[in-house]
Structures are given as C-alpha cells and as structure tokens.
Amino acid sequence: MNNFDFYNPTKILFGEGKISEIAKEIPQDSKVMVIYGGGSIKKNGVYDQVADALENHSWTAFGGIEPNPRYETCMKAIKKIQTEDVDFLLAVGGGSVYDGTKFIAAGAMFDGEPWDILKRGAKIKKALPLAGVLTLPATGSEMNSGAVITREETQEKLPFGHPLLFPKFSVLDPSVTASLSYRQAANGVVDAFVHVMEQYMTYPSGNHLQARFAESILLTLIEDGPGYYNDPANYEKAANLMWSATMALNGLIGAGVPNDWSTHMIGHELTAFHEIDHARTLAIVLPGTWSVLKSDKREQLIQYAERVWGITSASDEDKIEQAIKKTEEFFNSLGIKTRLSDYDVDETTIRKIVKRFEERGWHLGEKQKVGPGNVEKILKSRA
Amino acid sequence: MNNFDFYNPTKILFGEGKISEIAKEIPQDSKVMVIYGGGSIKKNGVYDQVADALENHSWTAFGGIEPNPRYETCMKAIKKIQTEDVDFLLAVGGGSVYDGTKFIAAGAMFDGEPWDILKRGAKIKKALPLAGVLTLPATGSEMNSGAVITREETQEKLPFGHPLLFPKFSVLDPSVTASLSYRQAANGVVDAFVHVMEQYMTYPSGNHLQARFAESILLTLIEDGPGYYNDPANYEKAANLMWSATMALNGLIGAGVPNDWSTHMIGHELTAFHEIDHARTLAIVLPGTWSVLKSDKREQLIQYAERVWGITSASDEDKIEQAIKKTEEFFNSLGIKTRLSDYDVDETTIRKIVKRFEERGWHLGEKQKVGPGNVEKILKSRA
Numbered sequence A, B: 001m002n003n004f005d006f007y008n009p010t011k012i013l014f015g016e017g018k019i020s021e022i023a024k025e026i027p028q029d030s031k032v033m034v035i036y037g038g039g040s041i042k043k044n045g046v047y048d049q050v051a052d053a054l055e056n057h058s059w060t061a062f063g064g065i066e067p068n069p070r071y072e073t074c075m076k077a078i079k080k081i082q083t084e085d086v087d088f089l090l091a092v093g094g095g096s097v098y099d100g101t102k103f104i105a106a107g108a109m110f111d112g113e114p115w116d117i118l119k120r121g122a123k124i125k126k127a128l129p130l131a132g133v134l135t136l137p138a139t140g141s142e143m144n145s146g147a148v149i150t151r152e153e154t155q156e157k158l159p160f161g162h163p164l165l166f167p168k169f170s171v172l173d174p175s176v177t178a179s180l181s182y183r184q185a186a187n188g189v190v191d192a193f194v195h196v197m198e199q200y201m202t203y204p205s206g207n208h209l210q211a212r213f214a215e216s217i218l219l220t221l222i223e224d225g226p227g228y229y230n231d232p233a234n235y236e237k238a239a240n241l242m243w244s245a246t247m248a249l250n251g252l253i254g255a256g257v258p259n260d261w262s263t264h265m266i267g268h269e270l271t272a273f274h275e276i277d278h279a280r281t282l283a284i285v286l287p288g289t290w291s292v293l294k295s296d297k298r299e300q301l302i303q304y305a306e307r308v309w310g311i312t313s314a315s316d317e318d319k320i321e322q323a324i325k326k327t328e329e330f331f332n333s334l335g336i337k338t339r340l341s342d343y344d345v346d347e348t349t350i351r352k353i354v355k356r357f358e359e360r361g362w363h364l365g366e367k368q369k370v371g372p373g374n375v376e377k378i379l380k381s382r383a
Helices: A018-025 A046-053 A071-084 A095-107 A115-119 A174-179 A182-200 A208-230 A235-247 A262-274 A278-292 A298-309 A316-333 A347-360 A372-380 B018-025 B046-053 B071-084 B095-107 B115-119 B174-179 B182-200 B208-230 B235-247 B262-274 B278-292 B298-307 B316-333 B347-360 B372-381
Strands: A004-006 A011-014 A031-035 A058-062 A088-093 A130-134 A146-151 A156-161 A169-172 B004-006 B011-014 B031-035 B058-062 B088-093 B130-134 B146-151 B156-161 B169-172
Touching (some): A011 A018, A011 A235, A018 A130, A046 A088, A058 A071, A071 A095, A071 A146, A088 A095, A095 A115, A115 A156, A146 A262, A174 A235, A182 A208, A182 A235, A182 A278, A208 A298, A208 A316, A208 B208, A208 B235, A262 A278, A262 A372, A278 A316, A278 A372, A347 A372, B011 B018, B018 B046, B018 B130, B018 B169, B031 B095, B071 B095, B071 B146, B095 B115, B095 B130, B115 B146, B115 B156, B156 B262, B169 B235, B182 B208, B182 B278, B208 B235, B208 B298, B208 B316, B262 B347, B278 B316, B298 B316, B347 B372
Parallel strands (some): A031 A058, A088 A130, B011 B169, B130 B169
Antiparallel strands (some): A011 B004, A146 A156, B146 B156
16 A cells, blocks of 8 residues: 555535534634625525525625636636635636635635746745635545636646645535525536546555545446436435545545546647537547556456446456446436547547647556557547 | 444554654654553563653653553552643553553543543543553454443443544554464454444444445454464564454444444453453453344344355254354354353352442443343353
8 A cells, every 4th residue: 555645624514504503614714705706606505504504604605617617717816805805716617716715715815927826837825825625526626725817818727736725624515405406416427437437446555445445436327327317306316426426536545546537638728629528538549558558457447347336247358348238328318428520529539638748748547658659559449 | 223423533554664654743942751551562572662752852761551451550640740841641552551551541631530531421622642552452442432431449340432542543453463472462353343333233223335245344353363372473464453452443334323232341341350350351241142142132133144254045043053152163263262261250259249230220232121130131141
C-alpha cells in the first residue's frame, strides 16, 4: 500500500429538511453570496428554502453558472463580491455550481490574473470560505477540494484544487432530486460510476479495503441507479445514489491507490469541442480506455468482473470482455448512448484531441501510457 | 435512510516513515506533552522517532496510561499539564492512550470535577488540542471523538465524547505493529470486527452503501486478520488491518444507520470486574447477543451470512446458525477463547452485571431490548 494523507473536513448534513439547518453553520456576521445556475432552484422550492434559512443573515445572490462553468461567468461573480463585501459563498446547485463557486472563492482572493490558477497551476494561498446545498448528485464536488472550469474563448476545460476549497459544509437532501430530468439523473449515476473507476481500474496495489469500498459504491450504483433514473422522486434510491456519488470522489477510495483519470481528460476535450454532457463523454470513452489498455488493467478487470458482476465461471479473457460489455449495457440501460457516432463526432474531432495531447505533451493514466497514440486508438475504437 | 450529520476533520498521515512529518502539523510555539502507556514505545523505537520529529518543539512527557485507562492516572496528567503550561497533547500508543489523552484534553479545561464528564455526562465546552501516533490498530480512537475511561475505586468503565476531541491528526504507520504480541494483534482484529457489527447487525434501514462499506471492512478483516495475527510484521497485512480498524469506528459506516452497542456495554462490565481484555469480552458476548436477539436481527444476520461468508444455499435458519458459528470460529482462529468459563467467570459475576443494568435502568440496543432480563440470557448462553 502506498503512503497517503487523508483529510476531509467537510461537514455533511444529510436528509430531508436539512436545508433549514444551514444558518447555524454560517458565522452570523457573514455577508453571504448564494451562487446558483440556470434557475431551476427557483422552480423546485430550493431557493425559497435557502432564503428562509438565511432570514437572519445578510445575503446577496448570483445566478447563471453554466453546466461546465465558464471562467468568464465566474469573473463576473468575483467583481460582484468585491463591490458588495461578500465574505462567505454558498453554492446552491449541482457540481457545476460547486465548481464555479470554488473558482470564485479562490479567484476573489488571488493576487494577479485568476486565469493563471487554471493555465499555469498558480498557487492558491487564500480563499473565501464556501459551503453548499447540493441539488444534483453526480460530481462529488460537494465533499472535495477540486473543480474544473471551462474557458469559452479558447475552448479549454482545466482542473484545479486546494485544501482551502473544501466546502465548510454541504447539505445533501435527497428529496430535492425529485424534480431532476431523466437525463440529469442518468448523468449523475454514470459520473459517479466513472469516478470510482478512475481510482479502481488500474493495477493491484495491496489496498484491499479501498478496493472493496470502491466495489461497494459500484454495487450500490448498479442496485439503485436504474430505479433512481426511472423515478428521481424515490427517496430511498435517491438517498443511496446521493451518498454514493459523494463517496465516489471525496478522497476515501483513492487513498494510497494508483489513479488513472485519462478517461476524464479525454472526455473533457469532447465536452470542450462538442458540448456533450460530461457524464456522456465518460460513458463513450471508458470502454475504449479499458479495451486499449486491457493488458495493463488485467487483474483489476478480472476482479471487477468477479466481484461486481458475479462473473466467476469463465476464462479470464471472457471475464474481461463480459465486464466491459456489462458496463456499456449498464450505461445504455440509463438511456445513455456510448458511441461517438451517436453524438455526430467524427475523425476531425479525434484529430483535434490528439493534437491537443501532442501540444501539451500529455501522457496520462496510472502508467503514463495515455499519450497521443493511445488517445487516437481509444477514440477510434469508440467511433 | 435516517437523516444524519457526518463530520470528521482528523487528518491521517498513513505509511512507513510518517512519524517524521508530525512537526509541521503542530503549531511551532506549542508546548507539547507526549502521553504514552507502559513503555513499549521506548523499546520499539517509536519514542525515539517522535523525539526526533519534535526536536524543534518544546515538549514534555507523561507515561503510564494503563490498558483500560484509569481516571486516577489521567488526573495526574492533568495536574502536570497545569504546572507545566502544556497546550498540545500527543498520544503515542494504542486506543487506551488515545482515550486517556482525550479525557486529559477535556479534563484539563473543565470547570469543576472532571469525574462529572463521565458520571453525569457534564457538557464539555473546551478542550486542549490533541493528536497522536497510533501503535496498535484496534479501537478506532485515532479518528473519532469518543473514549472510555475506567475508575478503579468504583470499578466503573464509562464512555464520553465531544467533537472537540477529534485528533487534529493521527499517524498510522503499519511498520510499528511489527513488535506487537500475538495477543495484541488478535485483540485488535476482534475489536475492529465487533465495532463494525455494532453498527451493522441491527435491522435493514435502507442504507445500502453503509451496509456494503461495513461488509467491506469485515471481509478485509477476515482476509488479512489471520495473516496479521500470525505475523504482525507483514507490512501489507498490517496496513490493511490498520486502515480497516480506523474505518470501523470513524462515523462512516454508522452514518444514518441504527446502532446497537449492547455487546460493548456488557463487555465493559466483564472488564471492570475481571480485567479481561476488551476485545475478548466482545468475542465472548457477541454470539450470545445474536442468539438471544436472533429474531430482531434476522434480516441482517441472513445478509451477513450471504455476503460475508458466502452461505447462499441453506435455509434462512441455517444461514443464521452457520454465520454465528463461522464468526465464533473466526475469533477462535485468532487464539481467542469465547466462553465465560475460559476466563473463570461464573454466575456471581453474571448476577453483579444484571444488577448494574437494573440499577442504571439500562435497556440498550437498537430496539432497547437489552435490559437486565436479556443480559442474563446472553451471559448464561456464554457460560
């Protein structure tokens, strides 16, 4: 087992009605900025619940954070913070709103051009305190310190993070998912599923507990995901889904284990060029990553086949093939298509993505094998 | 799924050599008190590693915390703190040293007689910051905010806790377990195993992920426990054991699920009257709790039989019986005897324990059914 540090100070308030408890978690003298997305929270009652909870706080609001949050939009929020003396940020939304809020928290206190945080990995030294109310289980951003921001001007989607960006608290109220669309629900299941895979599907590293925890999340997503997709108002399914998505990316299952993340990095490019939903890009790419890197991921693919899908009486080769097939079928069962052609992506885009990997000199994955050559193979296998 | 709050800010520094990193986690101007037990850390090199790491800090030491730490001893440490202006406590040892340190941290800042914290559940309002270096995986105290203290004078063993008592950090270096005795190693495995059970073996509550996480810990303890018991110097086994024991009682698997803890409370009385090792008392009592409360725990016992022991082709009744038998055999395989007669405990003690439950009006367990009557049945079944 590799050495690791594990630290996660985010307090979780889980369950129906928990939004009403946020006031006691925010310093009384704070000036709060509620940050949200396209306005669905005004229709489903969450905005009103937050407003009620904050009745004794001074607060303002900033709406319009996009799916794949834009650098340009975050910069507008930073301007508003500086003119209105805001000193506490409350994200109310899904992973994009959380991610945008994290960038705003860091950018508002950054000495220089905040773009440098993304482009050059400039060091974050201070950040505004932030917290949130999660409305869409998917990204795990509600209990971690990382985020991804897109710059429209240059079609770039880049990650950043810092321990100062752990939310102070996050409310996870499964009843708020009742108004999600099937598409949002399905995306959330797949996003969480692939987060687990990026930390699990590498090579054996002696981390027996982390592997079993990862498999626990996968099994729960498989058990409760389809029911949740068909009815996001099913509280018990939504609750298990929500907690699984949070646990998929809060540092727990990745502690001391090799990580991959190449499927994500390829997927980000598909989103940057074609605006395909993040989760859908992962569902497209993942089976390709496994097929191309089958020999490197062999032992873990077999363990996954056996423990998660119960495929025990087949040759190793067959176990692997069946596990890849089962995974793609699972995505399809959630209404998610898994081929580039389903999204009208052709060779031109593949060439552009390969070129970006070349320009950046990227060789990603747990063994640094996902460079331009393998990216091309992976994407071509998903045509 | 029940509503819950989850909060655990303890930073974990995991792996060989991590003791050397503690200095940067402790404020430079702190006066540290290193608190330890019977002195084994002076023989196995851990004391020297800590001393080296603290070379640029001002520090003092207090040794002699007993297994089942004594109120009387903790009070001596509190006196020393007050005369030497200590303001940071570093537990270096197993769960008893951590537990003692937590009581010292709270007691040193308590307004009044610290015994009231235990006896009357008096509210803790302040505590000295504490952290630790774990030398014996077992109790989980290294990553939670609870503890148990014994008062010799009155033969009482009582629990307490407060969020202020989360360690700021804990070092988990599996290589330090190399010098543990077989007895200590075996006790650690069983202690962690029963911690999981107190949060798992109740009734179904729709917490699918928490149940699978609990089973993950059990499976890892079963996979790695015997190898670790036979050779505590096996780094990989020790690492999995250590992380499993920590995860067994850090709030994760108990979030939103019904808890039992009656096996622990009965076990504490066996320790108080007979000085039987904590883990051994649990191994004695647990099969009795399950047998007597079989109908209340029915669904979970069946799930445990199936998922943890792979007993799938038997009647429900047989699954339960086999699971109880397998569990007792697992304890025995670690050299732990599981009958009261093995420890020369007779009817007299059973009567004393039943009397204590009567006096305290205790009806424990997830359905408050473990009162004097069932305690008598449980203990008699373990004669």
